[in-house]
Amino acid sequence: MILDISSGKLMIVSDIHGNGFDFRQVLKTYNSLKENGEADYLIFLGDLIHAYPGKQKDESLEIMQELMHLKANTKGNDVICLLGNHEFVHIYHIPLQKGPLEFTTWFENRIKKVRKEIVSFFIDMPIMIRTHGGVLINHAGASNCYGSKNTVSLNDLKRMNHKPNFKEHIKSIDKYNMHVGFNFMNTKEGELLWDILMNGNEKEYGDDYLKYIDDLLKLSSEDRLERPMKTLVCGHIAAYYGAETVGDHQLRICSSAGCLGDLEKKYLLISADKNYANSEELLMHCRDLY
Secondary structure (H helix, E strand, O other), X not given: OEXXXXXXXXXXXXXXXXXHHHHHHHXXXXXXXXXXXXXXXXXXXXXXXXOOOOXXXXXXXXXXXXXXXXXXXXXXXXXXXXXXXXXXXXXXXXXXXXXXXXXXXXXXXXXXXXXXXXXXXXXXXXXXXXXXXXXXXXXXXXXXXXXXXXXXXXXXXXXXXXXXXXXXXXXXXXXXXXXXXXXHOOOHHHHHHHHHHHOOOHHHHHHHHHHHHHHHHHHOOOOOOOOOOOEEEEOOOOOOOOEEEEXXXXXXXXXXXXXXXXXXXXXXXXXXXXXXXXXXXXXXXXXXOO
């Protein structure tokens, strides 16, 4: 699912990863900006859940419950949560492991009694946002599926709603079953979503990644050639100082996990109707969260 936002000012944050302290600071900052007429939307770029052990108390469930209480992602609401890879794995019952860390089990144990409500919220998360001015916003940046592999179309992205021919994850929505995940990853849909949400950007693709950014921007502009996508904003990968450019057309921001410390955590504040020529111009609109 792709959302189009034509006007208003967007406060964009990424990768909270269960950090309740940072989450509350984000809400406090947004409410202050909104009261002063400086922000109209709060955009979370995914990976709201799964704290890294030893970093902070894991408040993933509490964060999701607060967002549901705020009616995020409901029609007309100003709080929008995009899908990240850490939410994606719970929709399809996929075990997520990074080195010695296994993320899925702890959260699944915490949501046992409310799994249907939490996962239904994940299912309704959009994949991308397009602004009128030409900024494309998603969680994981670009991948090779948008161009050279030619495995996804713009209509595919628009229709993506996690209720396709594969329905085992919906039938098992009340209880985690990793066999559902194994079956899903053997489907074309599973391979595609893995490419979209789990790729490693330039750390995986090397120099080819800059072309994949251009491919994604071109693909997402096919139905609006008079207002093409010029820049891409994402999170997903650590940015030690809170924000960094990736080539001329991608800005990576980090508002919690992945920064060196609290003083490096950033958010992005942009206008939906403004055209930003390149990633350097976007970088100038990053602000300190603390």
